[in-house]
Amino acid sequence: MSKEKFDYFIKGEKGKYEVVIGLEVHAQVLSKSKLFSGSSTKFGADPNNQVSLIDSAFPGMLPVINEECVKQAVRTGLGLNAKINNYSVFDRKNYFYADLPQGYQISQYKNPIVGEGKVLLDMPYGSKEIGIERLHLEQDAGKSIHDMDPSNTYVDLNRSGIALMEIVSKPDLRSPDEVNAYIKKLRSIMRYLGTCDGNMQEGSLRADVNVSVRKEGDKNFGTRCEIKNVNSIKFMQMAIEYEAARQVELIENGKAIDQETRLFDTKKNETRSMRSKEDAHDYRYFPDPDLLPLKLEQKLIDDLKKTLPELPDKKKERFIKEYGLNAYEANVLVSEKEISDYYEEVAKLSDKKLAATWMMGDLFAMLNDKGLDISKSPISAKHFAELVQSIKSGEISGRIAKEVFEIMLETGDNPKKIIESKGLKQQSDPKELEKMINEILTKNKDKVDQYKSGKEKLFGFFVGQVMKSSGGKANPQLTNEILKKLLKG
Amino acid sequence: MSLDKEKIKHVAKLARISVDDAKVESLTKDLNSIFKFIEQLNELNTDKVEPLTSILNQSLRSRKDEISDGKIREKVLKNSPKENEEFFVVPKVVE
Numbered sequence: 001m002s003k004e005k006f007d008y009f010i011k012g013e014k015g016k017y018e019v020v021i022g023l024e025v026h027a028q029v030l031s032k033s034k035l036f037s038g039s040s041t042k043f044g045a046d047p048n049n050q051v052s053l054i055d056s057a058f059p060g061m062l063p064v065i066n067e068e069c070v071k072q073a074v075r076t077g078l079g080l081n082a083k084i085n086n087y088s089v090f091d092r093k094n095y096f097y098a099d100l101p102q103g104y105q106i107s108q109y110k111n112p113i114v115g116e117g118k119v120l121l122d123m124p125y126g127s128k129e130i131g132i133e134r135l136h137l138e139q140d141a142g143k144s145i146h147d148m149d150p151s152n153t154y155v156d157l158n159r160s161g162i163a164l165m166e167i168v169s170k171p172d173l174r175s176p177d178e179v180n181a182y183i184k185k186l187r188s189i190m191r192y193l194g195t196c197d198g199n200m201q202e203g204s205l206r207a208d209v210n211v212s213v214r215k216e217g218d219k220n221f222g223t224r225c226e227i228k229n230v231n232s233i234k235f236m237q238m239a240i241e242y243e244a245a246r247q248v249e250l251i252e253n254g255k256a257i258d259q260e261t262r263l264f265d266t267k268k269n270e271t272r273s274m275r276s277k278e279d280a281h282d283y284r285y286f287p288d289p290d291l292l293p294l295k296l297e298q299k300l301i302d303d304l305k306k307t308l309p310e311l312p313d314k315k316k317e318r319f320i321k322e323y324g325l326n327a328y329e330a331n332v333l334v335s336e337k338e339i340s341d342y343y344e345e346v347a348k349l350s351d352k353k354l355a356a357t358w359m360m361g362d363l364f365a366m367l368n369d370k371g372l373d374i375s376k377s378p379i380s381a382k383h384f385a386e387l388v389q390s391i392k393s394g395e396i397s398g399r400i401a402k403e404v405f406e407i408m409l410e411t412g413d414n415p416k417k418i419i420e421s422k423g424l425k426q427q428s429d430p431k432e433l434e435k436m437i438n439e440i441l442t443k444n445k446d447k448v449d450q451y452k453s454g455k456e457k458l459f460g461f462f463v464g465q466v467m468k469s470s471g472g473k474a475n476p477q478l479t480n481e482i483l484k485k486l487l488k489g
Numbered sequence: 490m491s492l493d494k495e496k497i498k499h500v501a502k503l504a505r506i507s508v509d510d511a512k513v514e515s516l517t518k519d520l521n522s523i524f525k526f527i528e529q530l531n532e533l534n535t536d537k538v539e540p541l542t543s544i545l546n547q548s549l550r551s552r553k554d555e556i557s558d559g560k561i562r563e564k565v566l567k568n569s570p571k572e573n574e575e576f577f578v579v580p581k582v583v584e
Contacts, residue, residue: 033558038556048562048577050559053558152579154578157577
């Protein structure tokens with residue numbers, strides 16, 4: 001397989017510019033209750049109904065940490081091949097905003113729970129390693145709603161205090177495509193681990209995007225801008241493209257780039273400065289006096305390590321080795337745990353390679369069409385495996401299989417039953433096929449003569465006739481062989 | 490370390506405390522003398538002393554992941570200057 005070359009540069013009048021991107025991903029921890037209080041984390045509840053006196057910062061309330069959130073952070077760290085820190089500290093990050101009742105966010109600053117790690121990306125130009133700088137635990141803020149009243153903002157604190165993992169990458173990303181691959185990989189790893197549901201619509205995964213540009217070949221980084229709180233991969237990509245072009249234009253016009261916080265306007269497709277955040281970088285971090293340092297026993301970390309599931313990279317390797325898939329197929333089939341589970345069930349009962357092809361073709365197209373996750377597939381893995389086996393054994397052709405697939409969707413019947421009741425079995429008896437083909441050739445004597453005098457394109461016409469008169473059931477390979485033999489004579 | 494008037498104004502702004510100019514003057518004086526007092530500690534050699542993070546010789550207390558709180562909207566909203574039975578209501582804050 002020939003590999004493409006990396007080629008994402010911004011072309012200016014004075015040369016090519018490389019785009020340097022680092023991400024701070026905020027991933028909501030999967031837990032029943034919040035990081036420091038016993039309120040529920042369930043999405044979609046009535047406003048302010050999942051708020052305790054701790055989440056709303058009543059005086060005298062003391063935070064008590066949720067041990068499951070700590071474990072989830074450790075699991076995620078292990079999944080990112082990262083160093084787990086036995087000692088970490090919670091700090092107060094001070095800033096003033098209507099949806100932050102405490103006036104500070106409890107976060108981790110100097111001593112995060114997880115240190116350096118790495119994530120592997122499969123790009124068309126080869127595999128690329130993205131460094132992880134750190135992962136720390138912190139509280140989410142509440143939600144401000146601006147469009148329910150012309151002169152007021154409504155604040156819902158249901159989200160306030162829910163545990164987030166902030167995963168900070170090194171500035172190793174170089175294009176919107178790499179950002180896409182990175183987010184998807186992080187999401188996949190966390191979903192395998194069950195530490196974050198990765199639901200971007202519900203805000204479980206959001207990112208701050210740091211962008212800078214530099215002339216191709218430059219060793220030093222340019223001045224970066226941070227685009228706050230982007231909640232979809234598509235918007236991240238659009239924001240990066242806009243921001244990189246803006247910075248290149250500034251440089252080419254001899255202007256300086258201000259290091260600042262920007263906001264991506266999804267209606268206008270542009271980033272703009274958030275003046276109100278000018279003072280925001282003055283967070284005055286200090287250790288939270290309400291919380292003692294978090295000390296993790298090595299045994300806890302080792303025990304969690306033992307219970308980790310097989311992760312996508314390992315599973316991909318195994319799929320290639322065990323099932324004979326190519327890297328591309330393996331990549332697609334391990335992208336979601338549910339997809340890989342379905343595939344393994346099908347592969348157990350049918351031809352492994354053919355199963356992959358048909359899953360990635362017709363099954364995925366159907367699911368996509370209906371907007372369904374594979375866990376909600378109307379066709380069970382067992383039935384799907386039967387269909388694949390019928391193709392493999394030559395009982396039905398690929399074309400008929402598509403027909404059977406449609407009927408399976410409608411009726412929920414198993415393919416064996418459909419093939420039998422509709423008489424869809426492939427015609428593979430050479431004698432009967434030969435008889436039928438002979439009849440067709442006799443009926444089309446003129447075309448046979450034309451073929452013999454050199455008009456070989458007509459071969460397709462004969463195949464078509466055979467398929468038509470067999471109702472698509474003639475074994476294509478046999479048909480070809482017999483036709484060739486008879487037309488020669 | 491010493492604090493000038495600008496720094497005092499900046500810190501006041503971050504803390505959302507309104508401070509008039511006369512007050513800035515006296516605050517600068519007061520805070521500087523406090524800092525001076527604290528800085529006496531720099532005279533001690535602490536090279537071989539581990540940082541004291543807490544005076545309690547305990548580890549962080551934790552709790553099980555169970556829902557044990559919430560569903561007290563009335564109580565939560567009770568002291569807010571403005572609310573509409575569902576939300577806290579604050580002056581418009583829009584980027």
